[in-house]
Amino acid sequence: MKISLDQFDKAFENRIRLQIMSVLVANEYYDFNSLKELLEVTDGNLASHLKALEKEEYITVNKTFVGRKPNTQYTASEKGRTAFEKHLKALENLIRQQKQ
């Protein structure tokens, strides 16, 4: 039987974006610097992956101040959560694959 590839979401193919999404699904929000530390990526790289997820409307951005410092918080949108779940299901289906 065929596995429809279109179940997979290109936006989650990159492991940094996959990880960002999984962090944002597990936590109500997460800020830029914490993500940067967690994922051990450069800020430019992180920003571009976040932008990619934002472009898909999978995450939303909220700029605040913590104390006197700017703090950008990211949140998984409903659309993002749904898409992520679908992607995980596709992964699961892939893994428990039937024999030929």
Added chain:
Amino acid sequence: MKISLDQFDKAFENRIRLQIMSVLVANEYYDFNSLKELLEVTDGNLASHLKALEKEEYITVNKTFVGRKPNTQYTASEKGRTAFEKHLKALENLIRQQKQ
């Protein structure tokens, strides 16, 4: 807590290779043409992904004849199976992620 990114295997980041591997783990072997049909990719593209997995020694190749036609069979190696399992565990860990 930090999630070590090095748990993820770059060789399985591409969804075609991920799928090839999952097919080869679930089945003792699978041939070129069946994979091509299953994954709906061009033969050139498939060949290059197979080559990438072969280079990592994650799969082995066995050229046979079925009837009068050449038939190339691919098999997941022990190394490949282990690496794939590790990758899946990394995915699992990612999914049931602890809170901040």
Added chain:
DNA sequence: TAAAAGTACTTTGTATTTCAAAGTAACAAT
């Protein structure tokens, strides 16, 4: 027996993706 077709590639060229590094804007602290 010449032409067409099938298998499993390789080669070529282009497009896309990824990433680090450097630059930047806004604001705060010194």
Added chain:
DNA sequence: ATTGTTACTTTGAAATACAAAGTACTTTTA
């Protein structure tokens, strides 16, 4: 005034992905 911090954007280079075309070998068909 200068330095530091955050959260970017821009730039450029390297890596990756992919389709299309070409190839070698063999078989099938006309």
